[in-house]
Amino acid sequence: MLVEKKVMEIPAFQTVSGSRLTGVRIGYEVYGRLNAAGDNAILIPRSYSSTSHVAGKYSTTDAAPGIFDSVIGPGKTLDTDRYFIVSTDNLINVAAKDPTVTTVGPSSTNPATGKPYGMRFPIIQIRDLVNADKAILDALGVKKLHAVVGWSMGSMQAFEWSVAYPDFVSRVGALLPIAQMDGYTVAQLDNWGSAITLDPKWNNGDYYEGPAPTDGLTRTLNTLHITQRSYGWGTNLAATPSKPDRSPASSWDAGFAAVANMQAASAARTKVFDANAILYGNRAMQLFSVGGVATLEEGFRPAKAKFLIVPARSDVLFFPAYGQRAVEALRKNGRDVTYLEIDGTGGHFDGVFEIKQATSALRTLLQ
Amino acid sequence: MLVEKKVMEIPAFQTVSGSRLTGVRIGYEVYGRLNAAGDNAILIPRSYSSTSHVAGKYSTTDAAPGIFDSVIGPGKTLDTDRYFIVSTDNLINVAAKDPTVTTVGPSSTNPATGKPYGMRFPIIQIRDLVNADKAILDALGVKKLHAVVGWSMGSMQAFEWSVAYPDFVSRVGALLPIAQMDGYTVAQLDNWGSAITLDPKWNNGDYYEGPAPTDGLTRTLNTLHITQRSYGWGTNLAATPSKPDRSPASSWDAGFAAVANMQAASAARTKVFDANAILYGNRAMQLFSVGGVATLEEGFRPAKAKFLIVPARSDVLFFPAYGQRAVEALRKNGRDVTYLEIDGTGGHFDGVFEIKQATSALRTLLQ
Numbered sequence: 001m002l003v004e005k006k007v008m009e010i011p012a013f014q015t016v017s018g019s020r021l022t023g024v025r026i027g028y029e030v031y032g033r034l035n036a037a038g039d040n041a042i043l044i045p046r047s048y049s050s051t052s053h054v055a056g057k058y059s060t061t062d063a064a065p066g067i068f069d070s071v072i073g074p075g076k077t078l079d080t081d082r083y084f085i086v087s088t089d090n091l092i093n094v095a096a097k098d099p100t101v102t103t104v105g106p107s108s109t110n111p112a113t114g115k116p117y118g119m120r121f122p123i124i125q126i127r128d129l130v131n132a133d134k135a136i137l138d139a140l141g142v143k144k145l146h147a148v149v150g151w152s153m154g155s156m157q158a159f160e161w162s163v164a165y166p167d168f169v170s171r172v173g174a175l176l177p178i179a180q181m182d183g184y185t186v187a188q189l190d191n192w193g194s195a196i197t198l199d200p201k202w203n204n205g206d207y208y209e210g211p212a213p214t215d216g217l218t219r220t221l222n223t224l225h226i227t228q229r230s231y232g233w234g235t236n237l238a239a240t241p242s243k244p245d246r247s248p249a250s251s252w253d254a255g256f257a258a259v260a261n262m263q264a265a266s267a268a269r270t271k272v273f274d275a276n277a278i279l280y281g282n283r284a285m286q287l288f289s290v291g292g293v294a295t296l297e298e299g300f301r302p303a304k305a306k307f308l309i310v311p312a313r314s315d316v317l318f319f320p321a322y323g324q325r326a327v328e329a330l331r332k333n334g335r336d337v338t339y340l341e342i343d344g345t346g347g348h349f350d351g352v353f354e355i356k357q358a359t360s361a362l363r364t365l366l367q
Numbered sequence: 368m369l370v371e372k373k374v375m376e377i378p379a380f381q382t383v384s385g386s387r388l389t390g391v392r393i394g395y396e397v398y399g400r401l402n403a404a405g406d407n408a409i410l411i412p413r414s415y416s417s418t419s420h421v422a423g424k425y426s427t428t429d430a431a432p433g434i435f436d437s438v439i440g441p442g443k444t445l446d447t448d449r450y451f452i453v454s455t456d457n458l459i460n461v462a463a464k465d466p467t468v469t470t471v472g473p474s475s476t477n478p479a480t481g482k483p484y485g486m487r488f489p490i491i492q493i494r495d496l497v498n499a500d501k502a503i504l505d506a507l508g509v510k511k512l513h514a515v516v517g518w519s520m521g522s523m524q525a526f527e528w529s530v531a532y533p534d535f536v537s538r539v540g541a542l543l544p545i546a547q548m549d550g551y552t553v554a555q556l557d558n559w560g561s562a563i564t565l566d567p568k569w570n571n572g573d574y575y576e577g578p579a580p581t582d583g584l585t586r587t588l589n590t591l592h593i594t595q596r597s598y599g600w601g602t603n604l605a606a607t608p609s610k611p612d613r614s615p616a617s618s619w620d621a622g623f624a625a626v627a628n629m630q631a632a633s634a635a636r637t638k639v640f641d642a643n644a645i646l647y648g649n650r651a652m653q654l655f656s657v658g659g660v661a662t663l664e665e666g667f668r669p670a671k672a673k674f675l676i677v678p679a680r681s682d683v684l685f686f687p688a689y690g691q692r693a694v695e696a697l698r699k700n701g702r703d704v705t706y707l708e709i710d711g712t713g714g715h716f717d718g719v720f721e722i723k724q725a726t727s728a729l730r731t732l733l734q
Contacts, residue, residue, distance in 0.1 A: 017617050119619055182601050186623045187600075187601070187625045191593055194586045195586070200567060219565060226554050229554075231551055231688045233551040234553070239654075249383070250490060252650075286605075286623060
């Protein structure tokens with residue numbers, strides 16, 4: 001499936017925190033066709049480190065298709081012959097330097113100064129991401145979402161959709177789900193970002209005219225990488241040195257293959273990730289509690305949709321317990337909820353690489 | 368129970384990596400009395416961030432007793448009326464700046480230069496910790512260990528004891544166990560230390576004559592703190608701001624109570640922890656595979672002891688799967704192994720705070 005990146009401009013956007021942004025340009029992709037009633041749309045809110053490119057290739061020579069291509073396309077679980085699939089780059093996308101991404105965030109030019117915002121960009125919340133996608137869906141003519149299906153940070157948006165626009169959302173698929181932050185995750189997210197702010201090149205976020213805090217960003221991405229994995233990773237990699245002729249038992253100038261693999265993956269991502277955007281993404285997640293209230297039960301009260309909740313059993317980022325908390329709160333509100341755990345030892349990544357375990361449940365949700 | 372810190376000097380010590388250390392002074396504590404046969408001793412190898420102070424108080428005015436006081440003492444699970452309990456500060460103790468700790472490591476003076484070793488101190492392995500404790504036990508007249516009972520990094524030593532000195536060790540209690548590194552844990556440990564090496568004050572480990580890399584060390588200890596917890600932490604702390612009059616939704620100058628709590632705990636520990644010693648402790652763990660060979664089954668072949676393996680169910684540092692791998696390898700070698708999981712949502716910390724769940728099994732092991 002060949003797909004095309006498009007850009008939508010939202011003329012004026014008011015953030016939850018009270019800031020006003022103008023001329024907000026956001027990249028998006030659509031697959032399939034919107035029906036006349038405007039009610040066959042499925043939104044895939046972006047996850048933390050993904051973009052609107054969730055399916056297909058831009059060109060036949062692309063190395064890999066969009067991240068959820070295995071479930072999106074003609075005849076697939078999210079069938080583009082039946083549904084109008086929409087995904088957007090949204091605000092504060094961490095891949096701000098990716099040439100295929102159009103987003104607004106700390107690296108954007110502040111029209112008031114003509115310079116990048118840096119950490120003066122307004123703090124963005126999950127509800128803001130929902131509202132930005134709502135503006136795009138409205139402009140595309142979508143009258144009702146057949147479903148919103150989100151992974152990880154996308155699950156937060158999916159949950160928030162169900163209570164922000166309860167009459168607009170018929171079904172919610174929340175994979176690798178979390179509906180409310182706890183202290184553990186708040187601290188975990190602080191920890192991700194802390195290597196960035198420790199790097200002297202970060203310079204309180206004003207690094208756009210000099211060298212980027214690449215060392216700190218690399219370490220942040222290492223943390224992200226580990227937290228997305230689990231005990232199934234690298235049982236054969238432990239004692240393998242990164243340099244075959246040097247032993248990490250005798251020299252600090254030698255390390256381990258597992259670390260080198262991780263660092264290479266992170267270094268590649270530093271080319272497209274903006275360090276400040278990581279901090280904004282973390283803060284958005286840290287602030288999240290569905291509906292913006294203290295308890296999950298109260299937060300889910302406005303919801304009218306049908307729900308599918310799918311954590312991964314070995315996930316140590318968004319633990320299955322988080323999905324179970326959402327199930328409990330939804331059931332107390334009388335909602336129809338299906339719960340399924342993806343089995344495996346791959347951690348958070350199982351939500352992507354083992355998604356085939358959830359396709360049958362996703363099909364049932366969409367019926 | 369009032370206890371006393373003592374110091375043993377090992378005149379000459381050869382490391383596994385081939386370095387020779389002289390005049391190695393190591394702090395230790397003993398509780399109970401060694402019997403005439405010298406065979407009623409129980410060794411408690413230190414864990415990563417603990418010291419030889421595992422029970423009792425130095426003075427009646429101490430705020431808290433040693434870390435495993437709940438199970439060590441007269442009539443307790445590790446009964447000091449019957450057993451001679453030994454614990455040591457060992458080499459490369461991370462709490463090198465704690466005045467009650469005596470250890471040798473990167474902050475020690477290199478006799479060849481009269482200056483601190485820094486990162487020129489030899490790389491230490493788990494087997495070295497075992498050998499140092501063996502020298503101390505020999506000097507104390509211990510002929511045989513009734514048991515070695517270790518938590519976390521202490522479990523590595525307990526396992527290594529069973530194959531390094533199989534005729535010396537009758538029973539092994541391994542709590543929060545890991546017998547062989549995998550890529551996940553190797554990368555995780557790299558991640559702990561990476562904030563230290565990112566701090567410009569670290570200066571390649573030569574900071575002893577200037578300011579210590581306290582910012583980096585604090586962040587490292589934050590990572591340690593999170594990794595030792597799990598999804599049971601802070602369900603009520605998420606949205607709580609660190610400053611009651613500022614909202615983290617509107618200002619970067621405001622954060623979350625969970626982060627502030629963690630940072631305060633870490634900041635306190637920076638007063639006694641040496642940053643380089645963290646790197647040495649991490650490397651020792653990263654290099655670990657029981658018996659120094661590639662497979663667990665081969666590694667455990669020399670073992671003769673009886674084993675008790677006790678992971679904590681929600682531990683995301685040393686997952687229950689790691690304990691299960693050890694059980695499988697031991698059983699393939701025909702060893703008598705009891706396996707018990709500590710139930711809870713507190714993560715690695717459950718191995719300390721929920722140890723009462725394992726006391727009955729520990730008593731059975733010691734019979």
